[in-house]
Structure formats: C-alpha cells, structure tokens
Amino acid sequence: GEPLYPDPSTGPYLFYAYPPLFSLLQSLIIRWTDGLWWPGRTLAFASYLGCATLLAAWGARRWGQVPAFQVAGLFLFSPVWMTWGTMVRCDALGLFLNLGAFLLLLSSEERKEGLQSRNLAGAAILAFAAAMTKQNHLMIVPVYLLHALRTGRLKRGLLFAGMVLLPVFLATTFLALGTGG
Numbered sequence: 001g002e003p004l005y006p007d008p009s010t011g012p013y014l015f016y017a018y019p020p021l022f023s024l025l026q027s028l029i030i031r032w033t034d035g036l037w038w039p040g041r042t043l044a045f046a047s048y049l050g051c052a053t054l055l056a057a058w059g060a061r062r063w064g065q066v067p068a069f070q071v072a073g074l075f076l077f078s079p080v081w082m083t084w085g086t087m088v089r090c091d092a093l094g095l096f097l098n099l100g101a102f103l104l105l106l107s108s109e110e111r112k113e114g115l116q117s118r119n120l121a122g123a124a125i126l127a128f129a130a131a132m133t134k135q136n137h138l139m140i141v142p143v144y145l146l147h148a149l150r151t152g153r154l155k156r157g158l159l160f161a162g163m164v165l166l167p168v169f170l171a172t173t174f175l176a177l178g179t180g181g
Contacts, residue, residue, distance in 0.1 A: 020175065021132035022090035040089075047092035048085035052076050054099050058106075094137040097130035101140055105160075109147075120156065124163035131168050141165060 022043065029039035052072040059068030075081060085092060104123040108116060130137035141161050148157025 018090050018134050019132040019172070021129060022093055022134075025093070041087065044087060044089050044092040045085065047096040048076075048081060050096040051092070051099055054096070054103060058103050090133045094130045094133035097126045097133065098137050098140055101126035101130065105144060109151075120160055121163065124160055127160075127164045128167045128171075131164065132171065138164070138168065 022040075025043055026039040029042055030036075033039055033042065052075050055075055056068045056072035059071045062068070101123040104119045104126065108119045127137070127140050130140070141164050144160055145154075145157040148154050148160070
C-alpha cells in the first residue's frame with residue numbers, strides 16, 4: 001500500500017539508482033540558477049527540445065519541412081511529454097543522447113555507404129553518455145547488434161558494442177570503487 005516513489009519533502013531520498021551524468025550536469029547548472037528544481041528542469045526541458053529538433057532535422061531530410069515539423073509538433077505536444085518533459089527526469093537527456101546515436105547510425109545505413117568510422121564513433125560516444133544517464137539506454141547496443149547480424153555487418157556491430165560497453169564497464173567500475181560500492 002505504499003507509494004512507489006517516496007515523497008522527498010518528508011525525509012531524505014537516500015537511494016539513487018541512476019548513473020551520474022544527469023546529476024553531474026545538474027550540479028554544473030545549479031551554480032547559475034536559484035532553487036533546487038531549476039537545474040534539473042532546465043536540463044530536461046533542453047533535452048526535450050533537443051529531441052524535437054533532431055526529429056525535425058531528420059524528418060526534413062526524409063520527407064520535407066512540413067511533415068517534419070508536424071512530427072516534431074506531435075512529439076512536443078504529446079500528453080506524456082507535456083506532462084513529464086519538463087520534470088527533473090534523467091530520461092529526457094538519455095532519450096536525446098540515444099536518439100542522436102540512433103540517427104547517426106541510421107543516416108549511414110540509409111546512404112548505403114556503410115558505417116563510416118566517424119559516425120560509428122560519434123554514435124558510440126552518444127550511446128555511452130545515454131547509458132550514463134540511465135541503464136536501460138544501453139538497449140541500443142543489442143538492437144544494433146541484431147541489425148548488424150541481420151545485414152551481414154556483424155564486425156561493425158561488435159565494434160559498436162565494444163565502443164559503448166567497454167567505457168560503460170570502466171566508468172562503472174571506477175565509480176563503484178571510488179564510492180565504496
């Protein structure tokens with residue numbers, strides 16, 4: 001009968017289950033803002049707008065400007081994002097970073113040029129950063145691995161997986177040792 005999330009106003013919220021990137025960025029923003037909620041909300045809202053911008057840019061190349069702005073508008077005014085997009089949620093930043101990684105991978109695949117090293121590395125950096133906001137953002141790795149297996153590009157898929165998972169493992173190990181678990 002207890003609520004899923006404790007009320008932070010009634011006592012300390014001690015358990016933080018997410019990797020540190022969102023909190024680190026919040027701590028950098030807090031220097032220039034008043035209040036405890038503005039840094040997280042600013043970061044989440046900027047990520048929300050970033051997702052819409054990426055969707056509009058991708059859609060403009062694919063379908064033209066009018067349909068692209070319609071898609072971005074649907075995203076911006078969807079009830080879920082209207083409700084949660086400006087809350088202090090690390091999900092918004094993770095989705096923005098993962099969407100950027102996905103679009104880098106997709107643009108290379110659509111051009112049928114194969115994955116250029118620059119796009120693969122950029123996608124891996126963004127996917128790593130997304131994983132450092134919330135663990136479930138690592139799902140881009142098995143999804144791309146399955147795609148690479150299906151299209152006969154397993155080496156590229158494994159390279160991408162290694163470029164994401166090795167830094168995640170090293171960062172997690174460093175943080176676990178540095179904080180005593």
